[in-house]
Amino acid sequence: MKKIIGLLIIFALIFIVGCSHTNNESDAGVGISSEFPAPGFEDVPEAIVVDADLETGVKEFNVVAKKWEFQPSTIEVKRGDKVKLNINSVDVTHGFSLADFGINENLAPGKTTVVEFTADKTGTFTFFCSVYCGSGHSDMKGMLIVNE
Numbered sequence: 001m002k003k004i005i006g007l008l009i010i011f012a013l014i015f016i017v018g019c020s021h022t023n024n025e026s027d028a029g030v031g032i033s034s035e036f037p038a039p040g041f042e043d044v045p046e047a048i049v050v051d052a053d054l055e056t057g058v059k060e061f062n063v064v065a066k067k068w069e070f071q072p073s074t075i076e077v078k079r080g081d082k083v084k085l086n087i088n089s090v091d092v093t094h095g096f097s098l099a100d101f102g103i104n105e106n107l108a109p110g111k112t113t114v115v116e117f118t119a120d121k122t123g124t125f126t127f128f129c130s131v132y133c134g135s136g137h138s139d140m141k142g143m144l145i146v147n148e
Helices: 002-020
Strands: 051-053 058-066 069-071 074-078 082-089 094-098 103-107 112-118 123-128 141-147
Touching: 058 074, 058 094, 069 141, 074 082, 082 094, 082 103, 094 112, 103 112
Parallel strands: 058 082, 074 141
Antiparallel strands: 051 058, 058 069, 082 112, 094 103, 094 123, 123 141
């Protein structure tokens, strides 16, 4: 019984110390920022190519759909690129419509939907959620930028 009580006291102390710790800029000389983008990362592009197969020219992106946004919200490719989007809805059923390329897919929660197409025209194209997902639905959109 004494061992159990001793262990409970140790766990309680660890929990209290861990939960009461606050991070300030004096900790290790570096603070944690809640700003977006974090200071020093302002020039990092929003969409990052996950995989670019140089042999086939496929540019692959992981996209998260959640109330009421796509992350990343901007995807940039070059004309002629084969594009592969791995879109994962993390909360409710959403849709992904990129009308200029004839794409309209339902996104089931917890599942990854793969969308593939060739960026055969240049310009800025809007993609958006095509399944009503709540009060912020009309703001759930992003941009595909296809450069020459």
